[in-house]
Amino acid sequence: MATSSTPGPLTPGPLLLRKPVKIACIQLASGADKAANLSHAADKVREAASSGVKIVVLPECFNSPYGCDYFPSYAEELLPSPPSPEQSPSFHALSAMARDNNVYLVGGSIPELSQTTQSSTSSSDKPKPTYYNTSLTFSPTGTLLATHRKIHLFDISIPGKITFRESDVLSPGNTLTVVDLPEYGRIAVAICYDIRFPELAMIAARQGCFALVYPGAFNTTTGPLHWRLQGQARAMDNQIYVALCSPARDTSAVYHAWGHSLVVDPMAQVLVEADEKETIVTAELDGDKIEEARKGIPLRDQRRFDVYLDVSKGSKTGSEP
Numbered sequence: 001m002a003t004s005s006t007p008g009p010l011t012p013g014p015l016l017l018r019k020p021v022k023i024a025c026i027q028l029a030s031g032a033d034k035a036a037n038l039s040h041a042a043d044k045v046r047e048a049a050s051s052g053v054k055i056v057v058l059p060e061c062f063n064s065p066y067g068c069d070y071f072p073s074y075a076e077e078l079l080p081s082p083p084s085p086e087q088s089p090s091f092h093a094l095s096a097m098a099r100d101n102n103v104y105l106v107g108g109s110i111p112e113l114s115q116t117t118q119s120s121t122s123s124s125d126k127p128k129p130t131y132y133n134t135s136l137t138f139s140p141t142g143t144l145l146a147t148h149r150k151i152h153l154f155d156i157s158i159p160g161k162i163t164f165r166e167s168d169v170l171s172p173g174n175t176l177t178v179v180d181l182p183e184y185g186r187i188a189v190a191i192c193y194d195i196r197f198p199e200l201a202m203i204a205a206r207q208g209c210f211a212l213v214y215p216g217a218f219n220t221t222t223g224p225l226h227w228r229l230q231g232q233a234r235a236m237d238n239q240i241y242v243a244l245c246s247p248a249r250d251t252s253a254v255y256h257a258w259g260h261s262l263v264v265d266p267m268a269q270v271l272v273e274a275d276e277k278e279t280i281v282t283a284e285l286d287g288d289k290i291e292e293a294r295k296g297i298p299l300r301d302q303r304r305f306d307v308y309l310d311v312s313k314g315s316k317t318g319s320e321p
């Protein structure tokens with residue numbers, strides 16, 4: 001199940017990933033038709049599972065176009081859990097994809113609608129819609145294991161290139177998501193822009209995860225600069241596997257995703273990387289590789305938390321402003 005706490009003691013090395021496991025990132029081509037996107041995703045999950053994959057990852061906003069104008073009209077209610085099929089066709093489709101193919105499924109992300117009632121002194125309390133960018137992870141029996149709401153919203157402005165403000169429409173989540181996959185170990189799930197915040201990845205790694213999994217949709221400005229680099233950096237910092245799963249690029253859409261879904265190993269080597277077209281990339285994850293990396297370069301035992309106990313407050317010895 002998902003946890004959201006401060007880091008506990010490190011899990012002893014060999015237990016991080018109990019046995020090798022094959023992961024797939026489905027670089028899905030989706031369009032404006034949600035039902036068609038769900039059905040296409042189901043076909044691709046079946047295809048991935050037929051090659052022995054046990055952990056399948058879908059991209060950010062896999063069932064809709066990506067953009068602030070689209071979030072409200074594609075949003076689904078996820079509460080109560082499980083929601084009814086009317087509230088969330090995507091929840092039910094993802095659960096069936098996991099169950100029918102006997103895989104763990106990190107179900108990309110979907111826009112989530114949460115109807116919160118504002119308490120007020122007036123007699124008519126009106127529900128206020130709140131939207132999140134939310135990732136659901138299912139077990140091989142189709143049970144929901146974790147819900148991650150994107151914590152860091154994608155608000156950037158690079159003049160002449162790209163301006164995007166998720167926070168115009170979306171609200172941020174507030175919890176780190178670590179998911180136990182009983183046969184294998186733990187993974188962390190976060191969404192796209194979350195990858196730019198190494199603190200999140202480090203906490204997850206220190207909670208004993210063997211992989212950081214990011215459904216994402218970088219763009220054609222920052223993608224070539226930072227997508228692969230971020231994946232390699234998080235893997236290198238934490239000596240852990242990293243999987244990034246993008247939508248395929250659709251140049252007729254408003255937002256042009258970078259693509260290039262990839263898997264990086266604990267020594268920060270890219271094991272597999274797509275181009276921009278629809279495809280499935282797979283890689284075998286092996287716990288021994290994590291141990292090997294950590295034995296050779298023993299960062300775990302060399303950290304100086306006595307010096308940088310809390311980065312938000314500067315160094316512990318504190319000579320900087």
Ligand SMILES: NC(=O)CCC(=O)C(=O)O
Pocket residue numbers: 060153154191192193194196216217218219222223226
């Ligand atoms: N969907 C996103 O969060 C995009 C993030 C991105 O492109 C970046 O540069 O960061």
